[in-house]
Amino acid sequence: MFSQTEENYIKAIYALSVQTGKAVSTNLIAEKMDTKASSVTDMIKKLSDKKLVNYKKYQGVSLTKMGQKTALSIIRKHRLWEVFLVDKLDFSWDEVHDIAEQLEHIQSEKLIDKLDEHLGFPSFDPHGDPIPNKEGKFKERKKILLCELPIRTEGVCVGVKDSSSQFLKFLDKNKIALGDKITIVDREKFDSSMHLKVGERAVHISQKIASNLYLKLI
Amino acid sequence: MFSQTEENYIKAIYALSVQTGKAVSTNLIAEKMDTKASSVTDMIKKLSDKKLVNYKKYQGVSLTKMGQKTALSIIRKHRLWEVFLVDKLDFSWDEVHDIAEQLEHIQSEKLIDKLDEHLGFPSFDPHGDPIPNKEGKFKERKKILLCELPIRTEGVCVGVKDSSSQFLKFLDKNKIALGDKITIVDREKFDSSMHLKVGERAVHISQKIASNLYLKLI
């Protein structure tokens, strides 16, 4: 159907579109895809010819209905494969992204539906991100960043904003995982770092960590 | 490491090399890969530069040690994925080849080793073909074609020579599967067709079927 390259562009445009809420600029795509603006312009034209994006010169791009459908299908595949790798093959959550980047391009509707079933129709991937269903529908969880949690209020860790291997390994080292109950015991005025209670354990984390952990209130 | 295209050429050269037992000709590769001889020549040069094949102009090609290692690694991946699709995702044996053609190109040593473990280190794929281990070693089963089986001698079905969807579906329809005990009850002189006993059932098959089913003696 579409080439891997086209699919990767579609996915990038989708992510940037959701992130910024407006038409996506050439330079932004170029940065995200680690390529040059001129290459992006070329690809945009191709995607536009294929009715995947709306494009007027110099005005940025947005996904068409069909582009969105395509993006969600790729994201669904990516996240289901991540669940597979963690749940069935016992990978840790910091190892799965790169492999899923490859697996997401395998073309077989039946494969992904069978995989979905095999995994028990999961709603979230190992990083807490929602998995679109066959129709592209998914429920975004009501969640807040840890740094926005009121003091002495309990929350449950449900996701990460930054899902880089670096950050995930840091969380592992500090024994912070999805499902953990977290309370802010105290904030340091000086550097906005926080003293937490994770389960029964006391943990001290920086502002940067706090602004990359998602919690849900209970 | 290598492109999908390069990997597919390597795999084709390996198969033809095993099949014919001699240096593989440009035309043979072209036919197998459904491409033109000139394209094959170009690719052979590239593979030769990369030390994957031995090549002297007009003399055909053979795989180097490294080429063989590469081929076996791809075949290992292909067959393990086929086992996964059948054993874990409940695909039937005639549906898995095309999907495995894609999955075999996923690059991750760890993935394939974990998959191998998850599947219980299988020795044969759903079509009865042997699966090379991490070192590329595999045991070829001693097997004969059904058409070579002496009359009234019992054998166990262990593989197919033709693994096309057409043939596999035919076997399903006639309830012939790997593991079944088969005896030739009688041969028809006229068309070399055979009256079999498959388990307790009587089945009549053509010469063509008989020359595409592998049995082991017991």
Add this chain to the structure above:
DNA sequence: AATTATTTTTAGACTAATCTAAATTTTAAA
């Protein structure tokens, strides 16, 4: 409003993989 600065697009070139058509080499036949 005119001038910079930035962003985006175009022009031209490159690589990987493919093709057709022509040239060359090898093999088979006369």
Add this chain to the structure above:
DNA sequence: TTTAAAATTTAGATTAGTCTAAAAATAATT
């Protein structure tokens, strides 16, 4: 052992995706 046929390689072109450098359009500053 010439000649004809078949196989193989080369030459030149094409497409997808990329790049650099230059041109054009938009945005930001005087």
